[in-house]
Amino acid sequence: MARKRPVVIGVTGGSGSGKTTVSHAIYDLMNGQSMEIITQDTYYNDQASMTMEERKAVNYDHPLAFDNDLLYQQLDQLRHNQAIEMPVYNYAEYTRSNETRHVEPPEIIILEGILILDDERLRNLMDIKVYVDTDDDIRIIRRIQRDMVERGRSIESIIDQYLTTVKPMYHEFIEPTKRYADIIVPEGGKNQVAIDLLATKVRDILVQRGHRI
Ligand SMILES: Nc1ncnc2c1ncn2[C@@H]1O[C@H](COP(=O)(O)OP(=O)(O)O)[C@@H](O)[C@H]1O
Numbered sequence: 001m002a003r004k005r006p007v008v009i010g011v012t013g014g015s016g017s018g019k020t021t022v023s024h025a026i027y028d029l030m031n032g033q034s035m036e037i038i039t040q041d042t043y044y045n046d047q048a049s050m051t052m053e054e055r056k057a058v059n060y061d062h063p064l065a066f067d068n069d070l071l072y073q074q075l076d077q078l079r080h081n082q083a084i085e086m087p088v089y090n091y092a093e094y095t096r097s098n099e100t101r102h103v104e105p106p107e108i109i110i111l112e113g114i115l116i117l118d119d120e121r122l123r124n125l126m127d128i129k130v131y132v133d134t135d136d137d138i139r140i141i142r143r144i145q146r147d148m149v150e151r152g153r154s155i156e157s158i159i160d161q162y163l164t165t166v167k168p169m170y171h172e173f174i175e176p177t178k179r180y181a182d183i184i185v186p187e188g189g190k191n192q193v194a195i196d197l198l199a200t201k202v203r204d205i206l207v208q209r210g211h212r213i
């Protein structure tokens, strides 16, 4: 029997807006279905041939920082029932690691990342597009806490990066993609009404496509 097409949900918003939290909240409501959360960060360009100084100088909030060709190709493989070897990104080293992660094609794919709606090919793969909308001041506070604890960054480097690239790129490239979203979610992972509505919609699409739920 032909395999049924997976549901693809895109979750975007600025850094620290709550994309990961929203994605996991949807995931938690989908027990019983096979599901994969794919992070666009995983597909930052491979910078192994660059020096650490050059890597630190990269603008990680610009669309050209991502290898969207590989992301598109691997998403398309999953949609066509093919397993992939997904890259693994190392924030402390500012580049892809030598490992990959084997991913089998799931019934539900959540693609989350700051610039997923900026790319028309990626947009066209999505069944539902979500923008998590969180004020800049909240996002920078969350980012400081997270980057110091989880990404091995100093407070000085976080503030410098925020002022030189993160904030201007947010307003130039990320915030304008809000117009492509089907749903704008304020309060991120704490917005239980939005999470429940999204889960209901995902189940509807699964049923329409003949999946057993
Ligand atoms: N609604 C919320 N209220 C309080 N803290 C939150 C909320 N949403 C996310 N966080 C916290 O903020 C940080 C960044 O959230 P995360 O979901 O990782 O954002 P993103 O993936 O958009 O960068 C995490 O530590 C998370 O636990």
Ligand SMILES: O=c1ccn([C@@H]2O[C@H](COP(=O)(O)O)[C@@H](O)[C@H]2O)c(=O)[nH]1
Residues within 6 Å of the ligand: 014, 015, 016, 019, 041, 044, 060, 061, 090, 091, 094, 095, 113, 114, 166
């Ligand atoms: O080596 C890197 C790669 C990325 N970043 C920053 O990460 C965020 C995107 O991740 P979120 O989980 O959405 O916060 C982006 O703003 C980049 O600036 C980095 O600092 N270093």
